[in-house]
Amino acid sequence: MVSKKFRARGIAATVAVLSLGLAACSSGGDGDGDGDTGAKGGDGDLIKVGFSQLGAESGWRTANTESVKASLTKENGIDLTFSDAQQKQENQIKALRDFIDQGVDVIAFSPVVETGWDEVLQEIKDAEIPVVLVDRTVDTTVEDPYVTWIGADFHSEGVKAGEWVKENYPDAKIFEMQGTLGSGAQVDREAGFDETVGADKIIGKASGNFTRAEGKAAMEAALQAYPDMNLLFAHNDDMGLGAIEAIENAGKVPGKDIVIVTVDGVRDGLQALVDKKFNFVVECNPVFGDQIVDAIKKVHAGDDVPKETIVVDKTFDQSITQDEVDARLY
Numbered sequence: 127m128v129s130k131k132f133r134a135r136g137i138a139a140t141v142a143v144l145s146l147g148l149a150a151c152s153s154g155g156d157g158d159g160d161g162d163t164g165a166k167g168g169d170g171d172l173i174k175v176g177f178s179q180l181g182a183e184s185g186w187r188t189a190n191t192e193s194v195k196a197s198l199t200k201e202n203g204i205d206l207t208f209s210d211a212q213q214k215q216e217n218q219i220k221a222l223r224d225f226i227d228q229g230v231d232v233i234a235f236s237p238v239v240e241t242g243w244d245e246v247l248q249e250i251k252d253a254e255i256p257v258v259l260v261d262r263t264v265d266t267t268v269e270d271p272y273v274t275w276i277g278a279d280f281h282s283e284g285v286k287a288g289e290w291v292k293e294n295y296p297d298a299k300i301f302e303m304q305g306t307l308g309s310g311a312q313v314d315r316e317a318g319f320d321e322t323v324g325a326d327k328i329i330g331k332a333s334g335n336f337t338r339a340e341g342k343a344a345m346e347a348a349l350q351a352y353p354d355m356n357l358l359f360a361h362n363d364d365m366g367l368g369a370i371e372a373i374e375n376a377g378k379v380p381g382k383d384i385v386i387v388t389v390d391g392v393r394d395g396l397q398a399l400v401d402k403k404f405n406f407v408v409e410c411n412p413v414f415g416d417q418i419v420d421a422i423k424k425v426h427a428g429d430d431v432p433k434e435t436i437v438v439d440k441t442f443d444q445s446i447t448q449d450e451v452d453a454r455l456y
């Protein structure tokens with residue numbers, strides 16, 4: 127059977143949620159200003175939600191988890207069971223099966239990689255538990271595997287990074303540091319970037335698995351293998367921050383000898399922009415817990431929901447100020 131790739135592109139009924147960048151999204155309320163949703167009754171009225179988070183690998187993931195936990199609360203009508211898979215798909219699959227056994231009302235998860243979910247997604251479908259897909263995408267043969275997906279357009283993020291490089295460093299010798307191989311964020315950021323700059327400009331690639339430590343190690347190897355590299359595109363800030371350490375240890379100047387372009391826009395990444403060690407950052411806003419709660423309530427009530435809700439991103443260059451970075455909430 128031909129697998130179907132579900133991603134944030136060109137699917138009808140897509141709704142864009144404006145990135146709030148410098149301001150937090152307040153957790154959903156019922157409008158009476160006390161921050162709760164007016165959920166009535168005791169725990170029996172709460173929506174039982176199983177949330178499988180893929181890990182705690184990056185500043186982005188930490189901020190996303192904080193947003194999820196701040197929004198999926200009893201005050202907002204949710205009885206949350208949260209699981210951290212430590213970036214292991216087998217842990218996520220186990221958590222999803224546990225949620226089925228617990229008889230949750232809704233399952234939400236961010237898949238660490240795109241494939242390998244067919245069996246468990248079919249089990250969830252057979253158990254008639256609706257799925258709200260969060261952040262990353264799935265590539266599965268299961269028909270209609272989720273009710274709605276909320277996340278960023280990774281392909282567009284890659285294109286934005288590529289357009290900046292093409293405009294500012296058209297002859298750069300680029301090393302591309304990929305995120306977790308096979309994840310929707312890695313696959314689509316790479317596709318968007320490579321098609322924009324031209325694959326011939328990319329002299330080497332390696333994965334840093336979205337973590338600082340692995341980003342540093344990958345960059346140490348790349349500096350040996352590609353001494354003429356003069357631009358790094360890292361699929362997230364954390365790998366770029368690890369690369370800075372490797373570049374400085376090699377006696378080179380990040381942001382000058384090697385221009386650095388990343389994605390996410392977490393505070394540490396934007397601080398590197400202020401410090402002139404990063405050159406350009408494409409935001410990928412992790413604070414959308416409110417939208418997840420809203421989707422869960424609508425899905426549970428059987429209301430119509432858009433197939434996709436895209437969290438709109440912005441971009442940052444070295445014109446960003448220290449005050450702007452200090453004002454960021456993640």
Ligand code: GZL
Pocket residue numbers: 183184185186187261262277278311336361362363364389390410
């Ligand atoms: C993007 C998210 C990615 C971030 C990384 O939505 O899936 O995973 O870019 C994180 O920082 O590890």
